[in-house]
Structures are given as C-alpha cells and as structure tokens.
Amino acid sequence: MKEAQVNSRSGFVMLSALLLLQLLLIAAVIFVMGPLKLVAILLAVVVFICWFGFYMVQPNQAAVLQLFGRYVGSDHQTGLRWANPFYSKQRVSLRVRNFESGKLKVNDHAGNPVEIAAVVVWKVVDSAEAVFEVEDYENFVSIQSEAALRFLASSYPYEAPDEHALSLRSNGQEIVELLKQEIQARLEKAGVEVLEARISHLAYAPEIASAMLQRQQARAVVMARQQLVEGAVGMVELALARLSEKELVQLDEERKAAMVSNLLVVLCGDHQVQPVVNAGSLY
Structure with a gap:
C-alpha cells in the first residue's frame, strides 16, 4: 500500500466557522419555539460532532487518516487541520532517527567469534507502508538491522587472508556500504529509508x-x-x-x-x- 495525499481544511477557518455556528444555534435553541427549536437542537449536535475533526500536524510529521478501517490518505500539511470527524488520525514521525544495536557475537566467515555493533540512521518516507505493511515499524527496524548486521559479519572474515579479499577490519568503507544496502533491502517494505549505517564496534570475542x-x-x-x-x-x-x-x-x-x-x-x-x-x- 503506497502513500496517498489527502486534502484537509485549515483548522483555524473551521474553528471560526464552528464557533459562530455554535453561538447562533445556542441562541436559536433558547429563543426559537416550535419545530424550529428541534431543528436547532439537531444542528447543534452535528456541530458538536464536528469539533472532533480537529487535529495537529507538526513539522516532519504525517497524519494517517482512516475511515472505519479504510485508508483515506496521509496529511503532511502542518499546523491545526480539520477533516471528517469520523476519520481516525494516527500520527507518524518523519524525522531522522538513530538506532544503535547492542554488541552482537557472531562467527565471521572464517569461523572466528567476533563482537560487532552498528549505528543506523533512518527515517520514514512512506507513512502508509510504515503503518499498514508491518505491525510495529520501529521494532521492525531494530530486528531487521541486527539481522542484516549478523548476515554481513558472517559473510566476511575479520582479517582477509590476502590483500585482494574484503575483510571487516581492513575494508571499512566497502563494508558499511554493503551493510547499508543489506539493511535497506530488508526495510524497503516498511516505507523506511536508510540514510547511513556505520559499524560502531568491531573486535574479536574475549575468549580468542x-x-x-x-x-x-x-x-x-x-x-x-x-x-x-x-x-x-x-x-x-x-x-x-x-x-x-x-x-x-x-x-x-x-x-x-x-x-x-x-x-x-x-x-x-x-x-x-x-x-x-x-x-x-x-x-
């Protein structure tokens, strides 16, 4: 499911309109008699429901709107907004975030136990995929990043047997680029973009x-x-x-x-x- 833009209304315009209507309907309920009073009461109830359509969108944030379980669209317009009061609004942060893995003990390609850790810089670029394609996209990022790090560490030796082979210790730039590509391939379905991946710790396990x-x-x-x-x-x-x-x-x-x-x-x-x-x- 790809992200779709939704057009919401300015919250300040709707706030002014609803305040004016609310005051007029209150006056009508008080001073009008007969069938018109019943109509005024019903309209006042409708206006009261409309108050639940307000929501706030901060910079670098998106509001995912749903109507009874159906995806309507995502709102990226910042400030006070108003949409159908029956829409459910789920906010998703689009800000850049860091994830630092713990020290993982992995056997490298030569079978030697090594300790490795990485820092991943990422952000959400598709709010619909982040919400609907995975259960918890933040937990998904952490688990898949550690899985990619384990896979990379087991694919290359800590030290290369010759100068032409890639190794975790000697070819730092190539290894981090491969790590970034591996993590991005795993997180693509969650609407996440990996901006940078760096190895923060690399050493032989204490026993060797x-x-x-x-x-x-x-x-x-x-x-x-x-x-x-x-x-x-x-x-x-x-x-x-x-x-x-x-x-x-x-x-x-x-x-x-x-x-x-x-x-x-x-x-x-x-x-x-x-x-x-x-x-x-x-x-």
Missing part, C-alpha cells in the same frame, strides 16, 4: 582476543624481519659492488663470505653491535 593479538604481533614481527632482511641484502650487495668498483681491496670468495656474514649480523641484529678492534699481536 589474546590468541589473535599474539598472532597479529607475530605476523608484524615476521613482516618487519622480512623487510629488514631485504634491506640488509641490498646494502651488502651495494657494499661489495662499491669495493670492487673502487678496487680498494681484493677479496677472495672466502673473505667475501665472511664479510657478508658479518654485515648481515650487524644489519639484522636485534641489539647494537659492539665493535672489536684488531690491534695485532703484542709479541
């Missing part, structure tokens, strides 16, 4: 957090060592090439091997190397 931290540290150490070795090898190559180019010293293969070993120890060691000066023999 320590082990995963050690693994990350070990991986960082290996990568640092690899880069250090590559740099050291390049420096050794440069040193040997410069010595040969300048012809400062002639080195055989055994001396070259010893020099390479000493340079690699100096360049790749964890601690600062203490130099040893060969002063020769005293005797």
Whole structure:
C-alpha cells in the first residue's frame, strides 16, 4: 500500500466557522419555539460532532487518516487541520532517527567469534507502508538491522587472508556500504529509508582476543624481519659492488663470505653491535 495525499481544511477557518455556528444555534435553541427549536437542537449536535475533526500536524510529521478501517490518505500539511470527524488520525514521525544495536557475537566467515555493533540512521518516507505493511515499524527496524548486521559479519572474515579479499577490519568503507544496502533491502517494505549505517564496534570475542593479538604481533614481527632482511641484502650487495668498483681491496670468495656474514649480523641484529678492534699481536 503506497502513500496517498489527502486534502484537509485549515483548522483555524473551521474553528471560526464552528464557533459562530455554535453561538447562533445556542441562541436559536433558547429563543426559537416550535419545530424550529428541534431543528436547532439537531444542528447543534452535528456541530458538536464536528469539533472532533480537529487535529495537529507538526513539522516532519504525517497524519494517517482512516475511515472505519479504510485508508483515506496521509496529511503532511502542518499546523491545526480539520477533516471528517469520523476519520481516525494516527500520527507518524518523519524525522531522522538513530538506532544503535547492542554488541552482537557472531562467527565471521572464517569461523572466528567476533563482537560487532552498528549505528543506523533512518527515517520514514512512506507513512502508509510504515503503518499498514508491518505491525510495529520501529521494532521492525531494530530486528531487521541486527539481522542484516549478523548476515554481513558472517559473510566476511575479520582479517582477509590476502590483500585482494574484503575483510571487516581492513575494508571499512566497502563494508558499511554493503551493510547499508543489506539493511535497506530488508526495510524497503516498511516505507523506511536508510540514510547511513556505520559499524560502531568491531573486535574479536574475549575468549580468542589474546590468541589473535599474539598472532597479529607475530605476523608484524615476521613482516618487519622480512623487510629488514631485504634491506640488509641490498646494502651488502651495494657494499661489495662499491669495493670492487673502487678496487680498494681484493677479496677472495672466502673473505667475501665472511664479510657478508658479518654485515648481515650487524644489519639484522636485534641489539647494537659492539665493535672489536684488531690491534695485532703484542709479541
């Protein structure tokens, strides 16, 4: 069911008209006799019923009007309005709202338990669908947002096995865009538009957090060592090439091997190397 606009009357105009009619009918009931007095009483009852047609619409709000269970339309005109007094009026907020999920424990694509939470910014864009398509659209938004978040977290690993694969931790912008699309697809039928979706919390579950931290540290150490070795090898190559180019010293293969070993120890060691000066023999 799609939203339809309804034309309501200005409440201030109807207020003035009903006040004037009410005063005239009261005077007629008091001063008129005979059959006209009965007519005046009936008209006064009708005017009294018309007073129930007033309602208020605030900015960024819609009033959903129904007549005995049949949808008539939605009124977006702000201020004091008047419509058929037999219409039921249900107000629906069109303002932007936030929903923050709790910390959900989910197994990622690799089977590791992670904790994840998200903030969803949304608003109602179709008041008829929000009221008639779902039982409680606010509860529907919260449940479907958490379901979409669980589905997304289980579809991707926390850390990617290679640099080309998507992961929850490394590809934040792509993940939140996929999350927004997933939530929007679930909330489309409720007349809700998702303006933004952001992951507010992402971490390994406490039971494996320590082990995963050690693994990350070990991986960082290996990568640092690899880069250090590559740099050291390049420096050794440069040193040997410069010595040969300048012809400062002639080195055989055994001396070259010893020099390479000493340079690699100096360049790749964890601690600062203490130099040893060969002063020769005293005797």
